[in-house]
Amino acid sequence: MYSLIASILIDGIAYGLVLFMVSVGLTVTLGLMRFVNLAHGTFAMIGGYAAATAITALGLPYGLALICAALAAGAIAYGLEIALIRRLYHRPELDQVLLTIGLVFMGIALSGMMFGNSLVPVRLPEFLRGATDLGFRQVPTQRFVPLVMGLATLIGIWLLFERTRFGIRLRATVDNPRAAGELGINTRRIYAAAFAIGAALAGLGGVAGAELLPVEPYYPLKYLVLFLAVVAVGGPGNMLGSFVAALLLGIVETAGKYLAPDFATIALYALMLLVLSWRPEGLFRRTSKT
Amino acid sequence: MTTKRLLAATLVAALTILPALAETVKVGVVGPFSGPFSGSFGEPFRQGIETYVAMNGQPADGIEVEFIYRDLQSPDPGRARALAQELVARDGVQYLAGFVFTPNAIAAAGISAQAKIPTVIFNASASTVVSQSPYYVRTSNTLPQVSVPTAQNALDKGYKTVVTAVSDYGPGVDAETSFVKAFTEGGGEVLESIRMPLSTTDFGPYLQSIQLKKPDALFVFLPYGPPTFSFVNAYRDNGLDDAGIAFVGTSETQEVDLQSLGVAAIGLETGYFYSAAHESAENDAFKAKLAELYPDAEPNPATVSAFDGTHALYEMIRATGGEADPDGAIAAIAGASWESPRGPISIDAETRDIVQNVYIRVVEQEENGRLVNREIKTYEAQPDYGAAQ
Numbered sequence: 001m002y003s004l005i006a007s008i009l010i011d012g013i014a015y016g017l018v019l020f021m022v023s024v025g026l027t028v029t030l031g032l033m034r035f036v037n038l039a040h041g042t043f044a045m046i047g048g049y050a051a052a053t054a055i056t057a058l059g060l061p062y063g064l065a066l067i068c069a070a071l072a073a074g075a076i077a078y079g080l081e082i083a084l085i086r087r088l089y090h091r092p093e094l095d096q097v098l099l100t101i102g103l104v105f106m107g108i109a110l111s112g113m114m115f116g117n118s119l120v121p122v123r124l125p126e127f128l129r130g131a132t133d134l135g136f137r138q139v140p141t142q143r144f145v146p147l148v149m150g151l152a153t154l155i156g157i158w159l160l161f162e163r164t165r166f167g168i169r170l171r172a173t174v175d176n177p178r179a180a181g182e183l184g185i186n187t188r189r190i191y192a193a194a195f196a197i198g199a200a201l202a203g204l205g206g207v208a209g210a211e212l213l214p215v216e217p218y219y220p221l222k223y224l225v226l227f228l229a230v231v232a233v234g235g236p237g238n239m240l241g242s243f244v245a246a247l248l249l250g251i252v253e254t255a256g257k258y259l260a261p262d263f264a265t266i267a268l269y270a271l272m273l274l275v276l277s278w279r280p281e282g283l284f285r286r287t288s289k290t
Numbered sequence: 291m292t293t294k295r296l297l298a299a300t301l302v303a304a305l306t307i308l309p310a311l312a313e314t315v316k317v318g319v320v321g322p323f324s325g326p327f328s329g330s331f332g333e334p335f336r337q338g339i340e341t342y343v344a345m346n347g348q349p350a351d352g353i354e355v356e357f358i359y360r361d362l363q364s365p366d367p368g369r370a371r372a373l374a375q376e377l378v379a380r381d382g383v384q385y386l387a388g389f390v391f392t393p394n395a396i397a398a399a400g401i402s403a404q405a406k407i408p409t410v411i412f413n414a415s416a417s418t419v420v421s422q423s424p425y426y427v428r429t430s431n432t433l434p435q436v437s438v439p440t441a442q443n444a445l446d447k448g449y450k451t452v453v454t455a456v457s458d459y460g461p462g463v464d465a466e467t468s469f470v471k472a473f474t475e476g477g478g479e480v481l482e483s484i485r486m487p488l489s490t491t492d493f494g495p496y497l498q499s500i501q502l503k504k505p506d507a508l509f510v511f512l513p514y515g516p517p518t519f520s521f522v523n524a525y526r527d528n529g530l531d532d533a534g535i536a537f538v539g540t541s542e543t544q545e546v547d548l549q550s551l552g553v554a555a556i557g558l559e560t561g562y563f564y565s566a567a568h569e570s571a572e573n574d575a576f577k578a579k580l581a582e583l584y585p586d587a588e589p590n591p592a593t594v595s596a597f598d599g600t601h602a603l604y605e606m607i608r609a610t611g612g613e614a615d616p617d618g619a620i621a622a623i624a625g626a627s628w629e630s631p632r633g634p635i636s637i638d639a640e641t642r643d644i645v646q647n648v649y650i651r652v653v654e655q656e657e658n659g660r661l662v663n664r665e666i667k668t669y670e671a672q673p674d675y676g677a678a679q
Contacts, residue, residue: 008495014494015494117333118515129554131526140494212492213520214519214550217326254492258498258499262458264486
């Protein structure tokens with residue numbers, strides 16, 4: 001009994017951390033910036049392809065490949081922000097949906113042409129492969145990647161947004177762009193930087209989660225609901241909320257798999273339904289005053 | 291100047307007359323040529339057809355085959371029927387071919403039966419498909435056909451207890467049903483049958499709870515691509531191999547996925563109908579031509595199914611001299627047998643379904659680092675056990 005509960009918690013938290021890593025970027029772009037960014041998965045996928053290429057074609061170590069993933073996704077997002085996305089911040093949400101879903105389809109076609117329609121594995125280094133023995137059971141060694149990265153991201157983003165000048169400007173810009181602009185904040189640059197950061201996090205998540213959500217052209221569409229579920233349950237724009245939501249969804253779905261295998265996926269959606277009918281704004285609302 | 295003009299005129303005349311001399315037989319091919327299934331089915335279909343045509347030319351003097359490809363990305367019975375109808379009524383095809391998903395193949399059966407269009411099924415692998423139209427022929431496989439010998443092999447290896455874990459969709463349920471039946475009839479015990487939702491991404495918990503049951507082996511059926519990749523990794527990463535729970539699969543290590551599975555796949559044992567490592571002159575010739583036409587292509591079960599399907603089409607076209615004679619065409623292919631790249635195959639005279647060897651293979655790494663399905667055992671001339679039930 002205790003080992004069952006322990007197993008549910010271990011696997012649930014491990015899965016929840018993967019969910020957190022793959023959707024944390026969306027918390028920034030959709031949640032904080034309030035831009036309906038359905039192309040989040042595209043940036044995660046770009047990160048995954050960048051890391052796979054860095055490892056397989058260039059022979060770089062896994063750590064450097066992670067940096068490549070974040071840089072590639074961030075750089076492409078920065079370019080797209082300047083060229084397209086910044087024109088839509090003040091447009092209706094439907095326009096944002098149409099643009100970003102268009103980006104998703106372009107991403108599918110382009111990645112299919114460049115990397116083929118089959119999945120591309122992000123090869124793990126020897127020390128991350130196989131199982132780690134916890135004494136009473138084994139866990140996949142790779143799950144330590146999302147664990148370390150998830151905690152580092154949570155702390156890093158908190159420091160960046162709450163403790164730096166950039167963070168203060170970003171929050172000011174998001175809350176009241178006009179007042180922020182009049183105070184001399186370059187809101188355009190702040191937005192572009194924030195969007196790039198969101199995409200870079202997506203890129204990292206794409207690599208960290210590649211064992212469970214393998215990189216392939218249809219990635220952005222296939223897992224879109226999963227990303228949105230985490231952000232919606234957590235409360236848009238709240239990093240801690242996304243973290244808690246991801247762990248909760250991970251644990252509930254995992255419990256479902258252990259206890260009622262055939263209905264595991266329903267458990268996730270049922271939880272989402274419950275939380276959102278109880279608190280339509282998500283578990284945690286964004287704390288800053290508007 | 292005049293000679294040149296005369297020459298040009300002759301040339302033009304020749305060009306206009308030539309096509310009229312050859313009779314064109316049109317074949318409509320329905321499959322996912324774009325979208326998420328194009329990599330595992332649409333592209334292999336096209337490659338199989340083109341490779342066969344490149345190796346064999348036209349079926350006979352004066353008969354030319356024209357393949358008309360129609361894109362059908364996903365299971366969509368209404369659209370499958372509409373495409374089949376359009377190909378028959380508007381494009382005037384004499385034959386149909388392709389069909390990845392069972393619901394699509396079943397939906398098009400009405401058109402095949404009513405318009406008497408001989409149709410070669412390249413994939414759709416539920417047992418019932420071929421019986422839906424008297425003009426259906428299949429060159430792929432059925433799930434019972436590969437699951438039953440796989441269960442037999444598990445018994446032969448001395449496995450007493452098994453847990454089955456399949457994706458919760460039609461083919462998964464079929465594979466589970468026929469495996470469980472064959473395994474329990476052979477004296478084995480199935481401890482649990484798990485059906486995992488198709489959208490599952492984290493297979494860890496399933497594998498952990500399977501580990502607690504301590505079966506001798508784990509029978510698996512998953513769709514190609516991401517689910518197979520995640521499952522195989524999870525099997526290794528949760529230590530089931532160390533715990534001595536053998537992996538028993540069918541299509542999981544097929545060539546389109548094999549290289550991306552990587553080292554996690556080494557040692558996995560599966561029962562299936564085609565391995566690219568099959569040793570025969572026919573397979574070598576097939577692989578050589580495929581590599582020449584498509585340097586990046588993997589010889590895959592779907593490629594071979596389309597290759598053999600094209601052979602079936604050629605046989606029917608030859609037997610009927612390119613004329614529309616559906617009953618003559620079916621009579622020519624029912625009962626036919628030939629040497630395929632996969633090994634000897636035949637079309638059952640009664641059911642029009644394929645009879646073929648099922649090979650037990652183990653994944654090995656070659657010196658150049660590539661993974662192959664090495665055939666270690668053969669179950670000869672396996673019928674569709676689903677139809678016999």
